[in-house]
Amino acid sequence: MTDWDVYLVTQESLSGDRTTPAVVEAAIAGGVDVVQLREKDVSARERYEMGREVRELTREAGVPLIVNDRVDLALALEADGVHLGDEDLPVSVARELLGEDAIVGRSVSFVEDARGAERAGADYLGVGAIYATGSKDDIDEAEYAIGTDRLAEIVDAVDIPVVGIGGIGADNAGEVIEAGAEGVAVITAITGADEAAAATRGLAATVANAR
Numbered sequence: 662m663t664d665w666d667v668y669l670v671t672q673e674s675l676s677g678d679r680t681t682p683a684v685v686e687a688a689i690a691g692g693v694d695v696v697q698l699r700e701k702d703v704s705a706r707e708r709y710e711m712g713r714e715v716r717e718l719t720r721e722a723g724v725p726l727i728v729n730d731r732v733d734l735a736l737a738l739e740a741d742g743v744h745l746g747d748e749d750l751p752v753s754v755a756r757e758l759l760g761e762d763a764i765v766g767r768s769v770s771f772v773e774d775a776r777g778a779e780r781a782g783a784d785y786l787g788v789g790a791i792y793a794t795g796s797k798d799d800i801d802e803a804e805y806a807i808g809t810d811r812l813a814e815i816v817d818a819v820d821i822p823v824v825g826i827g828g829i830g831a832d833n834a835g836e837v838i839e840a841g842a843e844g845v846a847v848i849t850a851i852t853g854a855d856e857a858a859a860a861t862r863g864l865a866a867t868v869a870n871a872r
Contacts, residue, residue, distance in 0.1 A: 665785065665844030667861055668696075668697065668824050668844050668847070669696050670826070670846055671848075673703070674702055675853060676853070681700065684852050684857050687858040690861075695725050695844075698711070708734060712740075716740065730744070730746065735763075742759065744768065751781065765782065765784050766786065767783040768788075769788055770807050775818055784821060785821055788823050790826065790828060791825045794827045812837065823843055829850060834850075838871035845868060
């Protein structure tokens with residue numbers, strides 16, 4: 662049974678002068694529940710090498726490691742699962758390749774897509790962007806932010822865990838939990854914090870209080 666309270670999505674380019682393994686180590690010290698290896702702007706080889714270090718840390722701590730997009734990388738790293746978007750392999754194919762025990766997540770923003778992902782066998786949903794965020798520079802997310810009302814609709818429509826993502830920090834994480842999410846997925850709220858461990862603890866406390 663996976664806890665979803667605080668879900669770190671890594672991105673070294675948004676981590677100041679710290680490496681992703683250093684951020685992950687601090688987040689683990691702060692009690693992070695899940696780590697997703699994202700790293701959109703490096704090569705597959707670099708992501709693999711970085712992932713090997715992260716896999717060691719998460720395995721030792723008993724924290725699930727999920728790989729963004731790449732089923733092949735998830736296999737190579739012996740990760741616990743994969744998180745898929747609209748342009749990635751279908752959930753059913755990822756499940757076939759990774760096995761029944763793997764965690765397979767899916768990004769959605771609409772109720773029908775959420776229901777479809779659940780039918781396809783997704784274990785959880787990443788729903789967003791809840792608020793505008795600066796972590797994606799290819800789209801204007803202020804235009805696409807879905808807010809907590811849509812999040813609540815998606816939570817009501819499915820029976821699998823929902824994790825909110827997009828522009829979430831200690832100031833608004835409580836609203837996401839109050840809308841029904843099982844947890845919050847963040848990048849810069851941890852990677853950009855002066856003290857990643859303390860930021861992780863703060864988010865966990867906010868989630869617990871809201872619940």
